[in-house]
Amino acid sequence: MADLSSELLTVPLDDLMAEARRLRGLGTGTLVTYSPKVFVPLTTLCRDVCGYCTFARPPRRGERAYLSEEEVLAIARAGVEAGCTEALFTLGDRPEARYRVAREELAAHGCATTLEYLARCARRVLEETGLLPHLNPGVMTRDELVALRPVAASMGIMLETTAERLATRGGPHWASPDKVPARRLETMRLAGELAIPFTSGILVGIGETREERIDALLVLRALAREHGNLREVIVQNFRAKPGTRMAGHPDAPTEEHLWSIAAARIVLGPDVHVQAPPNLAYDDFPQLLDAGIDDWGGVSPVTVDHVNPEAPWPQVERLREACRSRGLELAPRLPLYPEHVADLDRWADPAVAPAIRRASDAQGLAREDCWAPGAPVEVPFIVARDPAPVGLVGDELGETELVRLFSARGVERERVFASADRLRRETCGDAVTYVVTRNIQYTNVCYFRCGFCAFSKGKLAANLRGPAYLVSEGEIVRRVEEAWERGATEVCLQGGIHPAFTGDYYAGVVSAIREAVPRMHVHAFSALEVWQGAATLGLDLETYLARLRDLGLGSLPGTAAEILDDEVRAVICPDKVTTAQWLEVHGTAHSVGLHSNVTLMFGHVERPVHWARHLLRAREQQARTGGFTELVPLPFVPMEAPIYLQGRARRGPTFGEALLLHAVARLALHPLITNVQASWVKLGPDGVRQALAAGVNDLGGTLMNESISRAAGSEWGQELPPEQMEELIRSAGRVPRQRTTTYGAPPEEQVRRSFGAAPLAEPLNPPVREAGLRRPARLLRPAALTG
Incomplete structure (x- = not known):
C-alpha cells in the first residue's frame, strides 16, 4: 500500500x-x-444525524413517515412511461429505532420494521411495473x-x-x-x-x-x-x-x-x-x-x-x-x-x-428501445447513409473483432452499417431479390421440446395456438399445385417431427410433389428432419440425402441452426441436433449436390460472442463445401415462446442488434456467402427498409402461408404478394427482382402469373388423430447419439 x-x-x-x-x-x-431510473424516497426518517445530510430529517407534524404503496407505484409507473428500468429506493437507517411515529405507521402497515415494508413495496414495483429495484x-x-x-x-x-x-x-x-x-x-x-x-x-x-x-x-x-x-x-x-x-x-x-x-x-x-x-x-x-x-x-x-x-x-x-x-x-x-x-x-x-x-439486451445492458420482432411498433431510428466505413471484411474478422462490431453504438454503429451497405452495393448491386414461394408446415406435432418454439404441439403445449394437425399428402400436393398456378417457383416444407414419422414420410412427400408439379423446386426439411429421417431408416446421411435428391428434393432450408454453439443449444434445444450434427447434415447435402442456406436465430439467451462463433462456423463450412446460398438472420419472436413466458429468455433483440447482425454478417461472410436475407415476417415493413441500408440484398419468399412466426406472436406473416414486395423494395430506393431458390432467373410465365394472383383457397389442417399414426416404441434423439 x-x-x-x-x-x-x-x-x-x-x-x-x-x-x-x-x-x-x-x-x-x-x-x-x-441507469435510467426513478428515485423512490421511501422514508426520510433516519436514526443517524450525519453532519452534511439534508435527505434525513426528523418527523414533521401532519406528514406521514413513509410513502404509501400507491405513491411508490405511481412513481414507478411514471418511470415506466419515461423509459426507465431502475427503481432506486433510498431511505434512512432504521428510523423505527428512534421515532415512535415510524413504529406506529409501520404497525398500521402490518410491518415490524422499515426493511419489511421496503420488501413489500419493492416486490410490488417489481411485479406490477417490471422496474428493477435497487435498494x-x-x-x-x-x-x-x-x-x-x-x-x-x-x-x-x-x-x-x-x-x-x-x-x-x-x-x-x-x-x-x-x-x-x-x-x-x-x-x-x-x-x-x-x-x-x-x-x-x-x-x-x-x-x-x-x-x-x-x-x-x-x-x-x-x-x-x-x-x-x-x-x-x-x-x-x-x-x-x-x-x-x-x-x-x-x-x-x-x-x-x-x-x-x-x-x-x-x-x-x-x-x-x-x-x-x-x-x-x-x-x-x-x-x-x-x-x-x-x-x-x-x-x-x-x-x-x-x-x-x-x-x-x-x-x-x-x-x-x-x-x-x-x-x-x-x-x-x-x-x-x-x-x-x-x-x-x-x-x-x-x-x-x-x-x-x-x-436486458444481448450485452447485458438495458434495452435501448421498446421494439421487438413481430411487434407493430415504429422502428426506433433511421440508418444514416454517409458515415465513413469501418474497413475490415472477411477473414480479417475473427471472434474478437466480430464481438467488438456487435457492441458498436452511435457513430461507430452507423459506420458498420455504411460498410455493409457499401460492400453490398459492390457485390450485389442495387437489386433486391425475392422468391415466390409457398410455405407448408405439414404438422405442428413434435416430440422435441425446443424452448423457443410456439408452433409445435404436444402434451406440454396445450396452451399454445391451434389444435394439433397433420396435413395429408393429397392436401400438400393441392397446395403445391395452387402455388404453381399463382406463379411460385419454390415450395418450402417444414414441420414438427411427429413421433410416427420415418424417413419414408419425407421421401413420400417429395416424390408426390415431383410427380404432380415436376418443375417446382422443393426446398424442404431442416437438418433435424433430415437427421431423424436417416436415423429411423438406419441409413447414413449421404445415402439418405442422395435418395431425397433423386426423388426431387432441390435444396435444404437452414433452419434448426438456431445458434451454432452448443453452450446455447443446451439451454434452448437440448435434445435437438448438435452444432456438429447440423454442420454434418449440410456438409453432406452440399457433397451430394444440394444447396442450402444458413439461419441464425438471435435475441433469446445467447450473447454477441455466440453470434460471432455462428458466423465463423458458417464461414468455415462454406470455405469447405461452398453450398450455402445465403445467410438468414431470424430475430427471436418472444410473445408466445415458452422460454420467454417462463422468464428464461430476453424479449428478442433490440432493433439496433437486429440491424447489426445483418450488417456484420455481410462483412464477416464476404466473399464466401454473398447474399444476406432479411425476414419481413420478423422485421416488418419499416424494419426491412432500414435493413436494406445495412447490407441486406434479399427479402426471402412471399410465403403464401406462414404460421410458425404467427404462432410465436408476430404481427406479420401469411403472405406478402409480389405487388407489395416490390412496392416495399422501391420505397427503399432499390430495384426489385424475382429469383429462383438458387438465385437464377425464374421462367417468365411464372413471373407473369405471380402478379394479380387469385386468392388462396382455405388450407385444410385436419386433426392429427385422423391420420391414424402410431407412436413407435423408441424415439430417436440426436443428442443421445452424438459421437
Missing part, C-alpha cells in the same frame, strides 16, 4: 488522469453507461439481506470513508452509529457471500485525507476481488448544504474530485466500474470523463435527486454530447452490470431474474 500511496500522491494530476483513461479503455472501451437501506444483517434479495436486482451502501476519526464528536459521522466503517464493510461482506450485486463508494471532501481515500479504495478493491459482487464504486464529491452542521465547510475542490476519481480507477483497475454523479459537478460534469469514469450513475427523467435536490440531473442528451466530444458512446444500463447479467443463475434471485432478462 505504501508504494501505491506514494506513487498516487506524487504523480502529476494530468498524468494520473491519462493513466485512468487508459485503464478505462481496457475495461469498457469507448462505452460509458448510465439502499443502510446497514443490514445477513437475515435482512436474505429477505430482500428476492425483491432486488441489486443493493448498495456507501462506505464513504474508513477514517474512524470522522465519527468522533464534532465530526461528520458523529452520533451516526450506522456510519461506523466496520459495520458498513460487514454488510458488504455478507452481501458478497450471498451473491448480491452491490454498489459502494467514497465521499470526497468531508475532512478525510488523500491517504485515507486510498485506504478506503483498497478496502473496496479487496471486497470486489474476494466476492465479485462489488462491480461499481462511486466517487462522490461533498457539497455543503444550508441547515446542516457542515454548512460552512468548503465544497470538495474540482481538482480533489478529479484526483480521487483517477486514483479510484488506478486502484480498482479496469474491471470495476467507476461512477461520479454528474449533477454534483454542475456544468463541469464533462471533466469527470477525463478522470476515468465509465458510468454516470442513475439519471432520472421523472424524479429529482432527493439527496441533492438543489442539483438537477443533466439531460441525457447533454451526457451523450459530452461522451462523444471525447470519442466515447453513451448507453443505458440496468441497476446491475453486464458481468452479473451474464450469469443470473448466480447473481439474481429466481424471482427477479425474469424481469432482468426482459429488460
